[in-house]
Amino acid sequence: AQSVTQLGSHVSVSEGALVLLRCNYSSSVPPYLFWYVQYPNQGLQLLLKYTSAATLVKGINGFEAEFKKSETSFHLTKPSAHMSDAAEYFCAVSAGTGNQFYFGTGTSLTVIP
Amino acid sequence: NAGVTQTPKFRVLKTGQSMTLLCAQDMNHEYMYWYRQDPGMGLRLIHYSVGEGTTAKGEVPDGYNVSRLKKQNFLLGLESAAPSQTSVYFCASSRFSGASYEQYFGPGTRLTVT
Numbered sequence: 001a002q003s004v005t006q007l008g009s010h011v012s013v014s015e016g017a018l019v020l021l022r023c024n025y026s027s028s029v030p031p032y033l034f035w036y037v038q039y040p041n042q043g044l045q046l047l048l049k050y051t052s053a054a055t056l057v058k059g060i061n062g063f064e065a066e067f068k069k070s071e072t073s074f075h076l077t078k079p080s081a082h083m084s085d086a087a088e089y090f091c092a093v094s095a096g097t098g099n100q101f102y103f104g105t106g107t108s109l110t111v112i113p
Numbered sequence: 114n115a116g117v118t119q120t121p122k123f124r125v126l127k128t129g130q131s132m133t134l135l136c137a138q139d140m141n142h143e144y145m146y147w148y149r150q151d152p153g154m155g156l157r158l159i160h161y162s163v164g165e166g167t168t169a170k171g172e173v174p175d176g177y178n179v180s181r182l183k184k185q186n187f188l189l190g191l192e193s194a195a196p197s198q199t200s201v202y203f204c205a206s207s208r209f210s211g212a213s214y215e216q217y218f219g220p221g222t223r224l225t226v227t
Binding site for chain 1: 117144146148153154155156157158161163203205207211212213214215216217218219220221
């Protein structure tokens with residue numbers, strides 16, 4: 001069985017500060033891991049994904065995430081927050097056949113001017 | 114290329130009424146999914162389909178039915194709506210890309226059951 005846990009349902013950062021959103025996963029087989037972003041009143045959009053090719057994954061809008069097997073983590077970071085980064089972020093995992101996805105409960109990011 | 118579209122965008126139902134949500138995708142994807150999103154609970158899978166004519170239950174299937182008569186369409190039905198089904202419903206389709214599947218989401222349907 002697979003699952004993800006997102007630590008912190010709400011995160012606030014100042015504009016220009018580091019963004020760090022935490023995700024820990026549980027999987028009995030090598031996982032595929034994803035980060036999605038959801039802007040208000042919109043669907044989810046893929047930010048980046050890990051598929052075992054490289055442990056540091058770069059995504060859109062300057063975000064990146066590092067897969068750490070020893071810590072079962074896949075934290076999302078961005079060096080400098082922008083006002084437009086304010087959104088809900090979801091971590092997700094799939095494994096096995098890979099066509100079922102399990103989502104975390106989400107982290108709402110607020111960027112303070 | 115419209116991607117994944119959902120109809121309607123908003124709906125208000127009275128308890129006991131029925132309705133069908135339509136999801137359409139023009140990307141020729143085999144897999145399609147219905148999720149519900151509730152505050153603090155993330156996305157929970159209701160039903161999914163691995164191809165035309167096939168459906169399977171997800172994590173929270175009770176009270177819902179689905180059909181996939183055409184590859185591009187995935188319908189979600191509520192036979193007798195209950196207030197607990199007030200939620201935002203998202204449809205998604207997926208394709209295999211770069212060693213894994215990727216999901217593409219529709220804009221959502223906001224359903225209120227009174």
